[in-house]
Amino acid sequence: MLASLERFADHGYFATTTIAQQPAMSPLIRRSLIAIAIVATLAGAVWWIGRPKPIAVTVKEIDRGIVESSIANTRAGTVEACQRTKLSPIMGGRIEVLAVKEGDRVQKGQLLMMLWNDDQQAQSTLALAQVATARLRVTEACSQAANAEREARRQSALREKGFVSGSREETARTEAQARRASCAAAKADVAQFEARVNATRVEQGRTVLYAPFAGTIAKIVGEVGEYSTPSPPGVPTPPAIDLIDDSCLYVTAPMDEIDAPRISAGQPVRISLDALPGKSFPGKVKRVAPYVSAVEKQARTVDIEATFDDPQAPGKLLVGYSADVEVILAVRNDVVRVPTSALLEDSRVLVAGGDGKLAERTIKAGLANWEYTEVLDGLAAGDKVVTSLERVGVKAGVAYTVESK
Numbered sequence: 001m002l003a004s005l006e007r008f009a010d011h012g013y014f015a016t017t018t019i020a021q022q023p024a025m026s027p028l029i030r031r032s033l034i035a036i037a038i039v040a041t042l043a044g045a046v047w048w049i050g051r052p053k054p055i056a057v058t059v060k061e062i063d064r065g066i067v068e069s070s071i072a073n074t075r076a077g078t079v080e081a082c083q084r085t086k087l088s089p090i091m092g093g094r095i096e097v098l099a100v101k102e103g104d105r106v107q108k109g110q111l112l113m114m115l116w117n118d119d120q121q122a123q124s125t126l127a128l129a130q131v132a133t134a135r136l137r138v139t140e141a142c143s144q145a146a147n148a149e150r151e152a153r154r155q156s157a158l159r160e161k162g163f164v165s166g167s168r169e170e171t172a173r174t175e176a177q178a179r180r181a182s183c184a185a186a187k188a189d190v191a192q193f194e195a196r197v198n199a200t201r202v203e204q205g206r207t208v209l210y211a212p213f214a215g216t217i218a219k220i221v222g223e224v225g226e227y228s229t230p231s232p233p234g235v236p237t238p239p240a241i242d243l244i245d246d247s248c249l250y251v252t253a254p255m256d257e258i259d260a261p262r263i264s265a266g267q268p269v270r271i272s273l274d275a276l277p278g279k280s281f282p283g284k285v286k287r288v289a290p291y292v293s294a295v296e297k298q299a300r301t302v303d304i305e306a307t308f309d310d311p312q313a314p315g316k317l318l319v320g321y322s323a324d325v326e327v328i329l330a331v332r333n334d335v336v337r338v339p340t341s342a343l344l345e346d347s348r349v350l351v352a353g354g355d356g357k358l359a360e361r362t363i364k365a366g367l368a369n370w371e372y373t374e375v376l377d378g379l380a381a382g383d384k385v386v387t388s389l390e391r392v393g394v395k396a397g398v399a400y401t402v403e404s405k
Contacts, residue, residue: 053399054356054398054399054400054401055358055391055393055394055398055399055400055401056391056400056401056402056403057352057358057386057387057388057391057394057400057401057402057403058386058387058388058402058403059352059384059385059386059387059402060338060339060342060384060385060387061382061383061384062336062337062338062375062379062380062381062382062383062384062385063336063337063381064334064335064336064337064381065334065335065337065372066331066332066333066334066335067331067332067335067337067366067367067368067369067372067373067374068328068329068330068331068332068367068369069328069329069330069331069367069368069369070270070326070327070328070329070369071255071256071259071262071263071326071327071329072324072325072326072327073253073254073255073324073325074254074255074256074299074301075253075254075299075301076253076274076322076323076324077251077252077253077254077322077323077324077325078251078252078253078320078321078322078323079249079250079251079273079317079318079319079320079321079322079323080249080250080251080252080305080319081215081244081245081246081248081249081319082245082248082249082250083213083215083244083245083248084242084243084244084245084319085212085213085242085243086239086241086242086243087112087209087212087239087240087241087242087243088209088228088230088239088240088241089113089115089206089207089208089209089228089230089240090206090230091115091206091207091230092115092227092228092229092230093115093116093117093207093227093228094115094116094225094226094227094228095113095114095115095116095222095223095224095225095226095227095228096114096115096116096117096224097111097113097114097224098113098220098222098223098224099111099112099113099114100112100113100217100220100241101217101220102217102218102219102220103216103217104216104217105214105215105216106211106214106215106216106217106243107211107214108211108212108213108214109210109211110210110211111208111209111210112209112210112211112217112241112243113208113209113222113228113240113241114207114208114209115207115208115228116207117203117204117207117208120200120203120204120207121204123200123203124197124200124201124204127193127196127197127199127200128197130193130196131190131193131194131197134186134189134190134192134193135190137186137189138183138186138187138189138190140186141179141182141183141185141186142183142186142187144179144182144183145176145179145180145182145183147179148172148175148176148178148179148180149176149179149180151172151175151176152172152173152175152176154172155168155171155172155173156172156173209240209241211243212243213243213245214245214247215243215244215245215246215247216243216244216245216246217241217242217243218242218243218244218319219239219241219242220240220241220242221239221240221241222240228240244319246317246318246319248311249308249311249317249319250286250305250306250307250308251271251283251305251306251307251323251325252303252304252305252306253303253304253306253323253324253325254293254301254302254303255301255302255303255304255325255327256300256301256302257292257300257301257302259327260288260292260302262327262329263285263288263302263304263327264285264288265284265285265286265287265288266284266285267284267285267327267328267329268282268283268284268327268328269282269283269284269285269306269325269326269327269328270282270283270325270326270328271283271306271308271323271324271325271326272323272324272326273314273317273321273322273323273324274321274322274323275317275318275321275322276314276315279314280326281308281309281310281313281314282308282309282310283306283307283308283309283325284306284307284309285304285305285306285327286304286305286306286307287304287305288302288304288305289302289303289304304325304327306325330367332366332367332374335366335374335375336374336375336379336380336381337372337373337374337375338363338372338373338375338379338385339371339372339373339385339387340368340369340370340371340372340373341387341389342385342386342387342389343365343373344360344389346362347362347363347364347365347378348360348361348362348363349361349362349363349378349379349385349386350385350386350389350394350395350396351379351383351384351385351386352384352385352386352400352402356399356400357397357398357399357400358386358394358395358396358397358398358400359396359397360396361378361379362378363375363376363377363378363379364376364377364378386400388403
């Protein structure tokens with residue numbers, strides 16, 4: 001390369017254009033100039049190759065819109081029925097009648113299940129017969145008492161006229177009193193046997209299950225001919241029939257104990273269900289539990305209940321669906337907002353400057369949620385902020401290029 005440059009110098013490529021003729025350049029000086037040119041060229045090439053490259057970033061243009069402050073449940077909530085009961089017979093016995101099957105709609109008071117109770121039916125029949133017999137005795141005894149009363153009054157009248165003796169009158173009066181006592185005893189027997197009938201009916205009721213409200217049979221444990229055992233005190237056993245009223249549904253969800261003081265009945269909520277992805281339904285907080293649940297020692301929660309503003313909007317729901325509840329604490333409309341993912345610590349953002357470099361700016365934040373944060377000061381609509389803060393090298397002062405989507 002040096003020999004080539006010397007040839008260029010010999011042919012006048014490094015000659016200077018001056019008015020006066022310059023003295024001939026010595027070979028040493030010429031070689032020095034050539035070396036300097038070579039070094040400068042190499043240095044420029046190294047700088048060009050090793051120069052810092054702009055960082056590719058994604059940006060979001062600041063706009064105006066809605067910002068909400070909200071809190072959501074810590075674990076999945078559940079769709080519940082307003083009425084649900086798990087029925088079991090009071091006493092054990094063999095299932096004689098199973099009048100429904102799973103999935104059936106039933107009305108209030110409808111027979112669901114009956115255990116074998118022939119012995120109790122026999123006792124009831126006997127008690128009814130005893131009542132009928134006792135009522136006949138009442139009729140007979142009370143008729144005799146009435147006759148004896150009339151005879152006693154007649155004997156008293158005759159005694160006053162001197163037609164009968166006093167002993168005859170006394171005998172008639174005693175007979176009337178005895179007949180009255182027999183009438184009263186017969187009536188008491190009727191009451192006793194009627195009470196026995198009621199007792200047998202109560203015993204029969206212990207073997208029969210009726211629907212306490214209209215609803216749907218969710219589950220049946222047992223078949224005709226099997227033995228149904230009631231739940232002993234303190235020992236949970238499966239219910240014979242699980243009845244739910246799915247015409248009225250609500251959602252129960254656990255909220256972190258820290259958020260519980262900010263929740264109250266009547267606040268608006270958004271309800272979303274895993275079974276209906278991409279949809280949410282407005283509702284309201286119905287109830288906040290007055291106690292903290294400690295399912296796990298490190299996860300203490302407070303259960304809330306939320307209802308749908310329009311119960312028909314979600315369509316057919318099943319009891320037990322998983323659901324999430326987002327309680328809306330406050331709302332700001334048409335405000336400057338920044339994506340929450342673009343925020344650094346101490347409410348700082350990186351703004352894509354017009355000079356091709358990133359600049360740090362501190363904002364004054366208002367309401368915030370996981371998606372947007374309200375900007376009270378520090379940004380204006382149209383500014384562009386960096387959202388890819390996790391990338392290596394993204395910081396204030398570096399050159400950038402906007403990554404195309």
